[in-house]
Amino acid sequence: MKVANVFQQKKVTTFILLSLLLVMAFASSIIFGQTPISAEEAVRSFTSFDQNLTSHIVVRYDRLPRAVIGTVVGAGLAVSGTLMQAMTRNPMASPSIFGINNGAIFFIVVGMVFFSVSSLVSLMWLAFAGAALAALIVYILGSLGRDGLTPVKIVLAGAAISALFQSYTQGILVFDEAGLQDVLFWLAGSVSGRTLDMLIPVLPFIVTAMITALLMGRAINLLVTGDDIAKGMGQNILLIKAAMGAIVVVLAGSSVAIVGAVGFIGLVIPHIARFFAGTDYRWILPYSAILGAFLLVGADVAARLVIRPQEVPIGVMTAIIGGPFFIYIARRGLKSL
Template sequence: MRAGAAGRQARPGLVRTNSGRALGLLVALAVLALALAVSLAVGAKPVPLPDVWRALTAYDGSEHAFIVRELRLPRALLGLVAGAALGVSGALIQALTRNPLADPGILGVNAGAGFAVTIGVGFLGLSSIGAYLWLSFVGAVVVTALVYVIGSAGQGGGTPIRLTLVGVALGAVLAGVSSAITLLNPDAFTKLVGWSAGSLAGRDWSILLTVLPFIGAGLLLAFLAARPLNAVALGDDLARSLGANLVRTRLLVIVAVTLLAGAATAAAGPIGFVGLMVPHVARWFIGPDQRWIIPYTVVCAPLLLIAADVIGRVVLSPQELQAGIVTAFVGAPVLILLVRRKKVSGL
């Protein structure tokens, strides 16, 4: 994309002052705090908000305290960090490829994680989330690294178009192989259904603490990449003239996306639409500046995922609907409305 084309497509958001953007971010934080409180209170056994507060501040071993501290709190916090990871990874991929419809799966992250888990369940006999968590993460890392190596080979290096094509192609191959392995022994993959649909249910403190360092490192890299990504959005030639190191920026973004989406997918499964939709909403509201898009996504993406998890608990109570299914139901029509708006579609 030429610099002129990029400049014509980039449009300011609804809020054009930094003070207005900061105020909007504070409002989003308040709504996120409310969503976390609701997540701790709502479920198969409702817990009054005063009991939620006592469970958090003065644990007394009661049934309500146990439900809040040991079952719902790690689930809510995983929704917080996994939502931020999925949303920011989507924002980074859209900025790097200059494709507003890109998401973390475009670099093969979801396909790599799913393929590794399929191998572990089908051939190694793994049956629990904790058992295949690390395998899922390693699969995401290996496949994303392979995409970068293949996409960077030859003349021209790893351009956004080449990385996108390689990621889509490799992801399609791995998804097909995973489906074939699943069909060979469907009984072995019964317990994998919840993970493959994307869910926060059944996740405990050990899973949260395992992925937290990787997501923290990925978020740090994302904030470091925000400023150079603004230059990349202007086109390669203009970005170089502004002093941006394209190779270093692309590598930084790919490492960040691998850490974020790989860890989130390993813990919660391949949840879609979070990384695709939330950056669209952020751009519509505050414009194309990545220095604001990433903080907004860090707050709004967890809000979407936690809300989807809460809706999944109550819509079929006492049964639960996976959060990944809810985000698809909510995300698809919203995304259709968003992409029809030129102010949102342009990067």
């Protein structure tokens, strides 16, 4: 019992330390950029805002929104990746690898190019529809055959569907070069230029999905032990998987609707979270949320400083981090679930 208490205290302490790191990254996102702003000036922009000061305007209307959006989207992508890896028992599962991001982007491009959709709310629903369709197709293809759903088949199905939607998107943009400029930031992934008005329409969906995911920790613990054991413990397997799938679609679709295609966070973070939290999803999920938010906000800060005064698209920064990690997982064939 004492050993268990020590482990619990260690998890709590580590979680608090990681939360402090997130706070530091959030503060750095407000202070650092093309125009460095002191911490004192940043605080004054909130306590005594002066609309005649450029530094105050930059903090309130540029850096604060992108820090908040980076935090929310990073947490959402990480939690969606964690749920996908648990549901499929595949260490390489993530929204970007399984085509969910590309499905959402394809629907956004179709809406913008062919139907002149510009409303964020409409784009959000299109992103949801694309993410849901991609997830459904991948699940069906991965379940075909006598063996049913297997990690290898679902990875192959995800890669195929991801490439399919990506090729469709590129094909549309080849015939509509003007449309390319409108959707370029969705293709590259960026938090630059985003406002809190873009987050507000999808925030209720993200918060609801996140809370539901955190409350499902115990059920997921039983699910990953095997369907037969989970059924024996009285769990409704179909309901749990359907709920997990819906959460993944909401979180991934919302993220694409706000910042575009930001990959690898859903792949990398669940493994780091399990390193700190062990195998208990009641801890893995909140750890994933904190770590995902920290990674995306930190990547955004780095993107501003690498080739200053220009910015690197944040999707490129996350790919630099996640690409080698994906290769490592694929080569080692990790079975951390």
